[in-house]
Amino acid sequence: MRKIFTAVLLIMAVASASASTFDPRDLLGGLTGSKDTTNNTSGKTDDKQSGLGGVLGALGGLVNNAMANTNFTVDDLVGTWQYTSPAVTFQSDDALKKIGGAGAATAVESKLEPYYKRLGFDKTSLVVAEDHTFTLKMGVLTLKGTVEKDDTDKSLVFNFNAFGKVPLGKVKANATKAASTLNLTFDATKLIALLTKVSSALNISTLNTVANLLNGYDGIYIGFKLKAAK
Secondary structure (H helix, E strand, C coil): CHHHHHHHHHHHHHHHCCCCCCCHHHHCCCCCCCCCCCCCCCCCCCHHHHHHHHHHHHHHHHHHHHHCECCCCHHHHCEEEEEEEEEEEECCCCHHHHHHHHHHHHHHHHHHHHHHHHHCHHHCEEEECCCCEEEEEECCEEEEEEEEECCCCCCEEEEEEECCCEEEEEEEEEEEEECCEEEEEEEHHHHHHHHHHHCCCCCHHHHHHHHHHHCCCCCEEEEEEEEECC
16 A cells, blocks of 8 residues: 555646646656756767656656565466566665665665676576475575465465575565566565575675675665566
């Protein structure tokens, strides 16, 4: 419900603002970095138009997120899910922070994408079986275990095992689902610690870079936007 309220609030703000006074950078904290280059005669798309496209993209993402919800069961996840892009969420119940966080999430996702490619995370897949066991492939690393739903806060709880045998403990994940898409994010600190612990084959320096990148964000969760395989 809070996500729907946030998306509606943003759309109302855009619709009601005067074109001569409204600056999308005020709403998204300057993340688009757009500038007024009205006198540009080079034939290229000016920065203001480019910035507006970024804002519309961010708003489109918010609307899609508003359609997603936590009202699904583990049975609804049975099947194969494939990576489409990085995902970032913030652990906050403050509606105003979520408005700012939505823009910040888009910016962080863009920064994460090249590191995901270097780690092979852009080939991530999640397979959930009918008995609620799962296989999560992330680059050269394969994690297995069981997944369950926490009915209290609607999060998913992953009971991780390395190589299907070595227990790694439980990790909660924020998860929302809309039709054939799944947004799955884990506590960044715990996820990076887990990956570093179980695999010496991964590029640890890249993981350290990702950790440093996320260090300035409080309560950040990172993971994947996944789409159901056909």
